Amino acid sequence: MTDQPSDDNQTGANALWGGRFAGGASDIMQRINASIYFDRRFYRQDIAGSRAHCSMLVAQGILSADDGHAILKGLDQVEAEIAAGSFEYDPAKEDIHMHVEARLSELIGEPAGRLHTARSRNDQVATDFRLWLRDEIDALEPALRELQSALLDRAEEHADTLMPGFTHLQAAQPVTFGHHMMAYVEMLGRDRGRFADCRRRLNESPLGAAALAGTSFPIDREATASALGFDRPAANSMDAVAARDFAMEYLAAAAILSVHLSRLAEEIVNWASAQFNFVTLGDGFSTGSSIMPQKRNPDAAELVRAKAGRVIGDLNALLVVIKGLPMTYSKDMQEDKEPVFEVADTLSLTVPAMTGMLGDLTVNREVMEAAARQGFTTATDLADWLVRQLGLPFRRAHNVTGSLVKLAEERGVDLDGLSLADMQAVEGGITEAVFDVLGVHNSVASRVSFGGTAPSRVRAAIAEARRKL
Numbered sequence: 001m002t003d004q005p006s007d008d009n010q011t012g013a014n015a016l017w018g019g020r021f022a023g024g025a026s027d028i029m030q031r032i033n034a035s036i037y038f039d040r041r042f043y044r045q046d047i048a049g050s051r052a053h054c055s056m057l058v059a060q061g062i063l064s065a066d067d068g069h070a071i072l073k074g075l076d077q078v079e080a081e082i083a084a085g086s087f088e089y090d091p092a093k094e095d096i097h098m099h100v101e102a103r104l105s106e107l108i109g110e111p112a113g114r115l116h117t118a119r120s121r122n123d124q125v126a127t128d129f130r131l132w133l134r135d136e137i138d139a140l141e142p143a144l145r146e147l148q149s150a151l152l153d154r155a156e157e158h159a160d161t162l163m164p165g166f167t168h169l170q171a172a173q174p175v176t177f178g179h180h181m182m183a184y185v186e187m188l189g190r191d192r193g194r195f196a197d198c199r200r201r202l203n204e205s206p207l208g209a210a211a212l213a214g215t216s217f218p219i220d221r222e223a224t225a226s227a228l229g230f231d232r233p234a235a236n237s238m239d240a241v242a243a244r245d246f247a248m249e250y251l252a253a254a255a256i257l258s259v260h261l262s263r264l265a266e267e268i269v270n271w272a273s274a275q276f277n278f279v280t281l282g283d284g285f286s287t288g289s290s291i292m293p294q295k296r297n298p299d300a301a302e303l304v305r306a307k308a309g310r311v312i313g314d315l316n317a318l319l320v321v322i323k324g325l326p327m328t329y330s331k332d333m334q335e336d337k338e339p340v341f342e343v344a345d346t347l348s349l350t351v352p353a354m355t356g357m358l359g360d361l362t363v364n365r366e367v368m369e370a371a372a373r374q375g376f377t378t379a380t381d382l383a384d385w386l387v388r389q390l391g392l393p394f395r396r397a398h399n400v401t402g403s404l405v406k407l408a409e410e411r412g413v414d415l416d417g418l419s420l421a422d423m424q425a426v427e428g429g430i431t432e433a434v435f436d437v438l439g440v441h442n443s444v445a446s447r448v449s450f451g452g453t454a455p456s457r458v459r460a461a462i463a464e465a466r467r468k469l
């Protein structure tokens with residue numbers, strides 16, 4: 001992502017905090033200490049925070065209007081230089097906060113040194129990180145909606161397409177492919193809810209907490225909070241600089257989302273195999289093999305499945321870094337950013353990749369429907385018929401159906417391939433009417449309970465989901 005530190009050893013004490021230091025940091029100290037390689041990623045948020053802080057200092061009479069003006073102008077230029085890629089980074093300046101201030105001081109001189117009045121890098125970094133993550137969540141939301149909408153499109157097309165529903169990956173009962181797609185729409189709806197909750201809780205401003213204890217300057221934390229779009233200032237200055245649960249929450253939501261994506265990816269891998277042949281992947285999301293010319297590999301699905309591992313690892317990394325840290329800031333907390341950046345980058349690939357794959361695949365309707373018939377998938381319908389029509393207790397009906405399945409298996413036929421005489425030999429009360437429930441279409445159409453797989457229910461669920469979207 002970013003350049004590695006240069007090997008140039010800087011001599012002389014750090015210009016920003018080196019007042020009590022006689023010599024410079026060793027090269028390896030600079031390398032381990034610096035976060036500029038990754039935290040430069042939130043320069044915009046850092047500069048936005050500085051603008052809000054500067055304007056507030058002026059409004060409160062802590063900074064003169066002239067100094068404030070010079071600082072704001074200088075910050076514009078620093079931002080433009082960074083955006084243009086002409087900015088020079090130097091590991092001796094540690095992090096983005098010090099880079100911005102150092103450049104500001106080159107540009108405007110003495111007033112730059114007044115910007116850090118009544119704040120610390122501790123409240124600064126916590127503010128930047130929250131702002132950055134808030135933007136990231138806001139960018140993820142439409143991507144998740146697009147994925148839901150791709151699932152809804154497929155669900156709508158295939159509200160009547162039969163497929164086997166599985167438990168234990170054994171054919172269980174026929175369902176529709178539309179119903180199966182809608183299961184993921186539900187999961188993603190909850191995922192979106194988790195990110196929205198996280199955003200709501202993180203939207204408090206640490207700025208003005210200063211190093212940890214607040215400040216003796218007459219600052220206005222409400223003003224900086226509202227200038228930055230926060231709902232309110234964080235209530236406790238120690239918590240404000242020490243809390244990282246907002247990042248943990250984001251990573252936890254991302255890990256759950258990634259697990260959901262991974263499950264769907266696994267299904268696509270299965271479905272695309274010659275053995276299932278339920279779907280055919282488009283050229284856009286498959287790769288060939290360098291030795292086996294017949295292959296069409298589901299690489300994108302496999303990678304979405306695998307990347308869940310990375311995301312779960314990043315959540316784990318942050319939890320373990322923060323675990324056991326005493327109040328308030330410790331430098332350990334500098335290690336909080338890379339896992340979050342990596343996860344944001346990963347989601348920006350996996351979510352649209354899944355959306356793309358869903359749009360690109362062909363559903364092999366006949367194959368799915370044929371598979372829906374295999375494995376005596378209407379056995380439950382038969383047992384239910386025995387309960388409803390003959391008044392058998394369900395346990396007895398289950399037993400009778402089991403015997404009929406065994407018989408069909410011996411004869412090498414489906415349940416509806418048994419003769420009425422065969423059936424009556426097992427349970428005398430069975431009539432010709434039983435054949436109505438043995439077909440897979442009837443089975444699916446009969447599952448009209450709320451949340452069930454009947455095409456009428458699936459269509460209603462799609463309409464409701466579209467309305468919510």
Ligand code: ARG
Nearest residue numbers: 035095121122125329333334
């Ligand atoms: N680069 C630091 C970080 O990412 C900024 C905060 C530094 N604060 C300090 N007290 N050294 O955490």
